[in-house]
Amino acid sequence: MTALLNVKDLRAYYGQVQALHSLSFSLNEGSLTTLLGANGAGKTTTLRAICNMVRTTGTIEFDGRPLTSRSTENIVSLGIAHVPQGRGTFTTLTVEENLQLGAYTRNDKATIASDIERMYAYFPKLKERHTQQAGTLSGGEQQMLAVARALMLRPRLMLLDEPSFGLAPLIVRDLFKILGQINREEKVSLLVVEQNAQLALELADQAYVIETGRIVMAGGAKEISNDENVRKSYLGY
Amino acid sequence: MELFTNQVLAGIATGAIYACMALAVVMIYQAIDHLNFAQGEMAMFSTFVSWQLLQWGLPYWAAFLLTLAFSFAGGIAIERILFKPLAKAPILTQVAGFIALFSIINSCAGLIWDFTIKQYPTPFGSAPFLGSQLISTHQAGMIGITVLLLIGLYVFFQYTRVGLAMRAAASVPESARLVGINTSWMIALGWGMAAAIGSIAGMLIAPVVFLEPNMMGGVLIYGFAAAVLGGLTSPFGAVVGGFLVGIFENLAGTYIPGVGNELKLPIALALIITVLVVKPAGLFGRHIVKRV
């Protein structure tokens, strides 16, 4: 397998504050990778750095192409879908319009329409509410909408920022099941940032643990979840 | 009763002016999320450009279309040169920028075309419309064009890809970038469209209020009021708001004793505020559902 995403010596800054310190990691095509760590470790910043939404130095390559000099819009059009923290719902637009926007960079009208139907098959709740203003959806429904909207891009890589945030455990289970399905069936590589380490490790095949802006642990998801020391010191379960 | 009907009709006729301006206001509000105080002056400048083209002997509709193109490009240019660098500045600083732009355009137009009042032609004629003394063919034509514009905007926003993208960029800019929308250009496009619509308003209003650098001051205020009354996010609301403001203003002038021309504006505004106190999102504004 070749590396789909390759990050080397990534440093990110918010104003004067450095949030990432020489971060390096890679992600294989078709893999489901999770990025774990405590609050403020730099997980969200890493995802934002990939989409060039913070000031960075270092190199980020996607499929061999450098990303750091591209604008966010441009990075998205390469096939990277980012589900931001807090879901980023277009609250004033309808559910269906949200989905259409997911396919903004695509030009194939017919397949867009069939993709929307496919999303409704994944998430029947969204179909029920397709004319409703998206802001009126519940938190779980909005998360599903966010995932569906990202899939509408037909991405090669999907970045998910804390998909479990604020959701009831049962809904999280469902969502993660669908994420696994997406990874297997749609051949989308996933990079999932999570605080719920246990759940994320069950789902993922690769894992990185990040602490105060540095990678402190990397390996297969199984190994990491089996290593009691790592679990106790970094993941807290 | 006849007096009442007549005043309502007259109100609709003036309301068409406000409706047209309110459409431009809503357009810019969609793009940049606040009101552009220089919008009236931009429209005034465009109208002067069309007047100049007419003076040079161009036929009316050719001048109309050329002015439209000029205004569209001008609006984009203003955004790119003056307001894009201010995108990260606080909102109130941007408002100060609008006031500066107002001052610049007004002063330049005065220098180029001086402050004397000029006649401006109408393509519709000024005969009474369907025998009514209160609405002239020009005013009827103006209402017609406003309605056409409204339908055009509705179709644009609801059924085109760019229209949807503009709404998305206005709704949550960051998410819009994450689906691949170039939000910065959406804003520029909004400026261009607002300037073009404003120029239409200016060219339709000029035969009624005459052409001079200060012609838009009052009109813009009524346009703002109309847009706010209609809910700021809805082009349809803006047009209805425009007609309502026109009717309010006429009825207040007729029925409230002691209201001269000068108190009409405050009274119309007071009425609008009363409406807003009852319905804070305007009559047709989309009520944004917030979950805390």
Next chain:
Amino acid sequence: MSAVEELASQAPAVQAVPKRAMTLSSGTAFVVVLLLLIVPLFAKNFVIFQLTQLLYYGLAVLALNILTGGSGQFSLGQSAFYAIGAYTSAILMEQYDVNYALTLPIAGIICFAAGFLFGQPALRLSGVYLALATFALATAMPQLLKLGFFEKWTGGVQGQVVTKPDAPFGLPMSQDMWLYYFTLAVTIAIYIFSVNLLRSRSGRAFMAIRDNEIAASAMGINVSLYKTLAFGVSAGITGVAGGLGAIAVQFVAPDSFTITLAIQLFLGMVVGGVGWLPGSFIGAAFIIFVPNIAESISKGLSGAVFGVLLFLVIFLVPHGARQVAMVGQQLLERARKR
């Protein structure tokens, strides 16, 4: 929508300014007051008049700053309160022979009441809607003052002449200079009051509302009360400024108090730095002197020159004079450390 997103998507219109950053250090304040005391002794009468103007316009900008920078509410209606204050002073002085100094607190109280009352319906409005409501007030005021019904007191369109007071106790100074020192004393008193207000419990309540209204009400702050209170205080100070203005200009007329005045005060606040009280006086200097400068550069295009100058200022320092002061302070601190 999660609470986190709600916070993020509801960025306040006015940027948060920490309390301490709102004022001057005592050393700087001392130097400034000293300069304000000494300079008029060596200046011509016209310059003294302009300095007086700077002070009372500065007060009016400060009042807006308390409202907008302090409590996050926006007003285009300050000219109306300014007019009420100016007319109160003028009428009391000329028709009821009240001492000029006594008219000011009365003007302040009347305007406080007017502002507090206006703040009630304004509670339901925010942002653009509040701007429109206050704007309506500003446009209505000159017309109301012209009404025949009030003409007996206001003098109608003609306006009302105000007599300039002499220096008391036979002090050997010109009327202009006396008025300057009188205005300076009032200004310093109000400035100190404002600083203390913003540092007090009420000031913290204002700022909490400015930064996040929902969180403020959840903490038990009576949002309605403090919002209307901010309106009242702001209007009251504006009223005193208006009274001082009437005495200094020796004339009040409806057309001196149009929306243009409100816009000038707004520009003064932005140029001075929203939320930074000392900036109010820098902003006042901008709105008094820059139009004159523009006029001297080009008579025909003075409006355009003014616009360009304003653009230059906001391009260079989008946060106003406050930004300059902060950069200056940082440089000073760095220099000290070396």
